[in-house]
Amino acid sequence: MSTSAEPGRTWPLVGRAAELDDLDDLLSTAADGVGVTVLLEGEAGVGKTGLVDALRGSARLLDVELRSAQASDVRSWPFALLSDALLVRSSAAGHGAGRSPVETELADLLDAMYADPARSVARYDRAAELFAALLRRHGDIRPWALVLEDVHKADAPSLEVLLQLAHEGAVPRALVVLTMRPVPYRPELAELVAAWTRAGARYLELRPLSxxxxxxxxxxxxxxxxxxxxxxxxxxxxxxxxxxxxxxxxxxxxxxxxxxxxxxxxxxxxxxxxxxxxxxQRVEYLGPDVLALLGQASVLGTSFVIADLASLAGDPVADCWRTLRHGLAAGVVRARGDRLVFGHDLVREALYNGLEPDQRRALHARAAWALRQAGAPAQIVTGHLERAR
Ligand SMILES: Nc1ncnc2c1ncn2[C@@H]1O[C@H](COP(=O)(O)OP(=O)(O)OP(=O)(O)O)[C@@H](O)[C@H]1O
Ligand SMILES: [Mg+2]
Missing domain, CATH: 1.10.8 (Helicase, Ruva Protein; domain 3)
Known part of the structure; x- marks a missing residue:
């Protein structure tokens, strides 16, 4: 199953030789029978899917079976992520042909759970137990790789199974790769990442291209x-x-x-x-509050002092930090001491150009006032006053 976020990349992967080498090495380690877990984190669109897709070729060469699934907002029912990765789809396999007894029991359990969600507690526990067993035993015959994409969106029961597994250490004879964006923050995901970190998982931060x-x-x-x-x-x-x-x-x-x-x-x-x-549209996922504040910040320029944004917005500095935390985690703004810098000026310009003209003028007027109070040079203040007209 392909996990490509954008169908059909027809151009080669650039600037990722080091990261691919790392992943290939880890895949070889798994092919030799050692369990390895990788947490691959990076901002939206930085190339997580592109990188793990490139693993497919190496897996074929090493004759390692690669299973993958991608969490999505639309498929958020219980165990969706794990069943996508681990259960052979009945339509593809002629009503479950080729399934092991555990897989068959799981598929039946899930059907029953979805049909009658109200009476599912015991079934939940049993399904979690069976998924954990499937994951642990899948490598009995030969090593494999499991790529679970976008776990920041994963259904809670799948995350719970992965958390339990972390307490037992790496999945035997498997390379497990979990990809995630740094936002949205979810406590259950933070707990999972912490547990896997304690279990010795590799953390790979995918950085923007040079x-x-x-x-x-x-x-x-x-x-x-x-x-x-x-x-x-x-x-x-x-x-x-x-x-x-x-x-x-x-x-x-x-x-x-x-x-x-x-x-x-x-x-x-x-x-x-x-x-x-x-x-x-690319930054819409940050939500209206963060975007509104970043829109105000866009008036101050590519880099700005957080206290100036606070006076511009008329909010306490602490509130601004609290809102901007998400923008920071997403990489849309980056912290440099008490300054913040837009990570992509393209995004700043798009937000700036998206302001209503009246609002933009009013913000420039407020910026002139706030910057004058803060002791900014006269020509900067004048620049804002000119754009306030
Ligand atoms: N190193 C690269 N070389 C060439 N194209 C790339 C590279 N990295 C990513 N791309 C392309 O850029 C687009 C975005 O990449 P990708 O979907 O892999 O990002 P992502 O990190 O998975 O994003 P998301 O957080 O939305 O899942 C895709 O079309 C992908 O094929
Ligand atoms: Mg992706």
Whole structure:
């Protein structure tokens, strides 16, 4: 089963040689019969799915069976994640043909649970026990790999089984990879991560691409060298592959990619409006409160002092921190002492351009006032006053 978030990546994976090597080594370790668990965390669109998809090839080479499933908001019924990964689907296998007795019992239990959720407590416990047994015994015949994607969205019973397993140590003869975004924060996920950390799991933080890999990815996407104007916009993506692809795709769709002197470059600014819209959709998952505060912050520029944002927003500094915590965890803003910096200027611009004109002017007026109070230089204050008109 494919877990690709965006169907059909037709371009090569760039800038991930080190991470792939790490994962390949761990897969070899598992193929030798040792259990390994990896927690792969990274901001939205940074390339978690792309990386674990690339494991498929290595698994085939090493003749390691790879099972995978992806948690999703729409499929959040009990044990959805684990049953997607572990139970052969009856439609695919002709009404459960090829299932072991444990799998058959589990499938029947789940059917009964879904049919009558009110009377399920004993069934829950039994299903959890059977899933744990399946996971522990799956490698009896040969080593395997299990990729569970987006566990930040996983159903609670699946997380509970994974937590119980952590207390017993790595799953024998398996490479288990759990991928997750840092937000939304869920206490049960934090508990799971802590338990796996105690059990010796590897933590792999997938970082944004370097400036060089950013351009390389864009060049793969357009099929040749890219010019200075497009490079300028690419530099605002903070090395996020999804945003890089959004930039290229939007420029192309708007007919703004023009060839000259052997390079493809973006022309004009008309494609910026659709780009802003795409980018705003990408950060919608942060929720209205965080986005509203980040929208206010966008007026202050790429980097800003948190106290200035607090006076601009008219809220105590502590409240701003509390709201921004989620933006920080998501990598949309990054902390540098008492300053915050937007991780992707593209996102800042999209939020800024998304403000209503009246609201934007009012925010600039308040920013002028707040910055003057805080002792900012006159030309900065004047700059805000000009945009307040
Ligand atoms: N290193 C890379 N080289 C080329 N393309 C990449 C790379 N990493 C990611 N991509 C592409 O960027 C897009 C976003 O990547 P991906 O879906 O893997 O991110 P993700 O971290 O899984 O995001 P999410 O948090 O939404 O699950 C995809 O189209 C993917 O194919
Ligand atoms: Mg993904």
């Amino acid at each position: 400036a060089r890999a950013t351009v390389e990815l864009a060049e793969n996407l357009v099929g040749g060298p890219v010019g200075p104007s497009l490079r300028g916009t690419l530099a605002t993506t903070g090395g996020n592959p999804r945003l890089i692809a959004d930039v290229v795709r939007t420029a192309r769709a708007a007919g703004a990619l023009v060839a000259s002197d052997g390079v493809l470059d973006s022309a004009g600014t008309r494609w910026m409006t659709p780009l802003d819209e795409v980018v705003r």
